[in-house]
Amino acid sequence: MISLAGRDILHAWGKFVFTGMGLGLLIGVTLVMAGVYRGMVDDGKALLDNSGADMWVVQKDTLGPYAESSSIHDDLYRGIRAMPGIGHAANVTYLTMQVRQDARDVRAMVVGIAAGEAGTMAGWPPYLVAGRQITRGHYEAVADIATGFRLGDRLTIRRNQYTVVGLTRRMVSSSGDPMVFIPLKDAQEAQFLKDNDAIWQSRRRTEANPAFNRPGVPGLLDAVIASQSTNAYVNAVLVRLKPGHAPDEVAESIHRWKRLTVYTRTQMEDILIGKLIATSSKQIGMFLVILAIVSAAIVAFIIYTLTMDKIREIAVLKLIGTRNRTIAAMIMQQALVLGVIGFVVGKITATFVAPLFPKYVLLMPSDSVAGFFAVLAICALASVVAIRMALKVDPAEAIGG
Amino acid sequence: MGGKGIRIEGLKKRYGSGDTAVDALKGVDMHVAPGEVVGLIGPSGSGKSTLLKCLGAVIDPTVGRMVLGDEIIFDDGWKVRNLRALRRDKIGFVFQAPYLIPFLDVTDNVALLPMLAGSPNAEARAKALELLTALDVQHRARAMPSQLSGGEQQRVAIARGLVNRPPVILADEPTAPLDSERAMAVVRILNEMARKFETAIIVVTHDEKIIPTFKRIYHIRDGVTHEEAGEGRGFD
Numbered sequence: 001m002i003s004l005a006g007r008d009i010l011h012a013w014g015k016f017v018f019t020g021m022g023l024g025l026l027i028g029v030t031l032v033m034a035g036v037y038r039g040m041v042d043d044g045k046a047l048l049d050n051s052g053a054d055m056w057v058v059q060k061d062t063l064g065p066y067a068e069s070s071s072i073h074d075d076l077y078r079g080i081r082a083m084p085g086i087g088h089a090a091n092v093t094y095l096t097m098q099v100r101q102d103a104r105d106v107r108a109m110v111v112g113i114a115a116g117e118a119g120t121m122a123g124w125p126p127y128l129v130a131g132r133q134i135t136r137g138h139y140e141a142v143a144d145i146a147t148g149f150r151l152g153d154r155l156t157i158r159r160n161q162y163t164v165v166g167l168t169r170r171m172v173s174s175s176g177d178p179m180v181f182i183p184l185k186d187a188q189e190a191q192f193l194k195d196n197d198a199i200w201q202s203r204r205r206t207e208a209n210p211a212f213n214r215p216g217v218p219g220l221l222d223a224v225i226a227s228q229s230t231n232a233y234v235n236a237v238l239v240r241l242k243p244g245h246a247p248d249e250v251a252e253s254i255h256r257w258k259r260l261t262v263y264t265r266t267q268m269e270d271i272l273i274g275k276l277i278a279t280s281s282k283q284i285g286m287f288l289v290i291l292a293i294v295s296a297a298i299v300a301f302i303i304y305t306l307t308m309d310k311i312r313e314i315a316v317l318k319l320i321g322t323r324n325r326t327i328a329a330m331i332m333q334q335a336l337v338l339g340v341i342g343f344v345v346g347k348i349t350a351t352f353v354a355p356l357f358p359k360y361v362l363l364m365p366s367d368s369v370a371g372f373f374a375v376l377a378i379c380a381l382a383s384v385v386a387i388r389m390a391l392k393v394d395p396a397e398a399i400g401g
Numbered sequence: 402m403g404g405k406g407i408r409i410e411g412l413k414k415r416y417g418s419g420d421t422a423v424d425a426l427k428g429v430d431m432h433v434a435p436g437e438v439v440g441l442i443g444p445s446g447s448g449k450s451t452l453l454k455c456l457g458a459v460i461d462p463t464v465g466r467m468v469l470g471d472e473i474i475f476d477d478g479w480k481v482r483n484l485r486a487l488r489r490d491k492i493g494f495v496f497q498a499p500y501l502i503p504f505l506d507v508t509d510n511v512a513l514l515p516m517l518a519g520s521p522n523a524e525a526r527a528k529a530l531e532l533l534t535a536l537d538v539q540h541r542a543r544a545m546p547s548q549l550s551g552g553e554q555q556r557v558a559i560a561r562g563l564v565n566r567p568p569v570i571l572a573d574e575p576t577a578p579l580d581s582e583r584a585m586a587v588v589r590i591l592n593e594m595a596r597k598f599e600t601a602i603i604v605v606t607h608d609e610k611i612i613p614t615f616k617r618i619y620h621i622r623d624g625v626t627h628e629e630a631g632e633g634r635g636f637d
Contacts, residue, residue: 001516002509004502011504011545316500319459320561321489321517395488396459398500399450399573 024345085245112187339379412465493562
């Protein structure tokens with residue numbers, strides 16, 4: 001038996017190809033949307049991977065440092081480092097801000113990394129694509145290439161200037177902002193540094209406060225002002241474990257003795273994916289549902305129209321003894337072919353368009369496979385209306401009268 | 402092959418029920434022998450289409466008896482179970498417009514019926530080519546229907562009606578869209594095919610040009626048929 005669907009498609013190939021291309025663009029958008037979600041998850045995991053930490057020690061009862069603000073004293077890491085099972089502990093600060101370079105500015109996450117030997121410190125960029133790691137205590141920076149900065153560029157963060165000495169790749173925040181690494185002390189200052197007017201007004205207030213400005217206690221006022229203009233806080237302590245130590249046990253120990261909250265890698269992943277990007281993923285999920293419904297409606301309409309155009313032929317086919325299932329199969333096969341054309345066009349479109357998006361779009365093969373079967377299922381469902389109509393056609397219509 | 406043609410006895414068809422019931426056929430008797438071509442003539446609303454649909458196993462008569470070849474297909478409410486297979490294997494249709502399947506070439510338009518009946522593609526195409534040759538359209542075997550003239554399309558439609566060698570062919574105004582010359586050519590072909598394949602052919606027509614060609618004519622009026630002898634001109 002010849003394929004009636006195949007012959008009809010070959011006969012009207014232009015109609016199928018152009019309709020498939022239109023559908024393909026819609027499927028391409030759907031695949032990109034799924035890729036945006038995967039990119040967000042991957043950004044979150046990259047953030048955790050690239051931090052080089054096994055555990056995150058943060059302010060008690062906060063979800064810091066990525067999902068909530070967290071502030072802990074910068075000398076706590078010494079005590080943590082001395083605890084059983086801890087191989088390495090390093091302070092880190094995170095601050096999302098606009099980093100200026102000449103006339104332009106780039107939204108970036110500024111990361112303050114503790115001084116130490118390159119390659120051994122948690123929080124440092126694990127690899128560079130150009131230049132070198134930070135070697136000086138102040139005013140050097142390593143930037144992700146997504147910032148667009150180049151080696152030797154001069155960046156302005158708050159009131160200080162930094163020279164880009166190294167470039168790295170895929171170092172992004174959970175929201176996809178590229179990272180700029182600077183020395184910890186500079187980052188601490190940048191986090192809480194006020195402008196000159198604010199500092200001046202703050203000093204005036206302190207001077208006016210009789211509790212701090214006592215005539216009988218020389219040096220008190222200067223000490224208070226000095227304490228107000230320095231920052232002894234960081235956002236978290238990144239911890240690496242010694243081999244053979246269970247993260248949960250070490251975390252419990254730090255929580256108990258240091259009165260701090262500790263997150264293991266698994267817990268931090270849950271925070272990033274389950275809480276930080278949960279709303280975005282729901283949003284994307286809604287879009288995917290809407291796009292699936294729109295795709296189904298379009299396929300249903302197209303197949304219905306194509307079937308309507310063939311009512312007389314279907315009546316003749318039924319009159320000369322064609323089985324209902326042969327006619328149903330013809331319509332469903334056409335819907336599936338339309339879906340396959342649409343999927344191929346959509347996949348090609350998504351592959352070429354994804355790199356043009358400002359944020360990371362990760363097209364996973366498993367999503368494509370799932371998408372392919374979803375498209376086939378949608379097309380099969382969408383053809384039901386046309387099939388029902390075709391099966392209702394009276395063979396007597398071919399005779400007329 | 403043809404068998405015993407078609408025989409209809411006391412066929413009635415009622416649409417609706419109660420006060421709104423309409424008797425479209427009030428007792429039709431008809432017999433068409435194998436190899437015979439008869440005309441069925443009647444004004445609009447006389448019951449022609451209803452009779453054609455009953456003969457084509459598209460609608461069920463209310464009462465009466467229909468015998469196709471050696472097989473009783475309807476007998477006072479009883480009917481054969483598989484009407485689809487009956488239409489495919491025992492009845493050929495030729496319509497006013499050819500209604501060829503536009504996405505199949507000429508050969509496959511004709512070969513489709515035997516394929517639907519389960520014949521292998523090559524065998525079905527061989528049958529189709531044999532008929533296309535008999536109807537002198539074998540040179541258009543690979544053409545699409547849209548590339549054929551009206552006369553060629555009608556010959557292909559006749560080939561499709563004949564391809565399963567049905568005992569009866571129902572031709573509904575087969576010459577209506579054709580000029581005199583082509584109309585006569587179609588009637589000549591129907592007569593030749595009826596004789597060659599021992600097929601009973603019923604031609605429903607209004608076409609004054611071809612009415613004199615029938616040897617027997619059934620007039621239908623108000624749901625009742627009357628048989629009369631035709632002139633039988635030209636196809637002895």
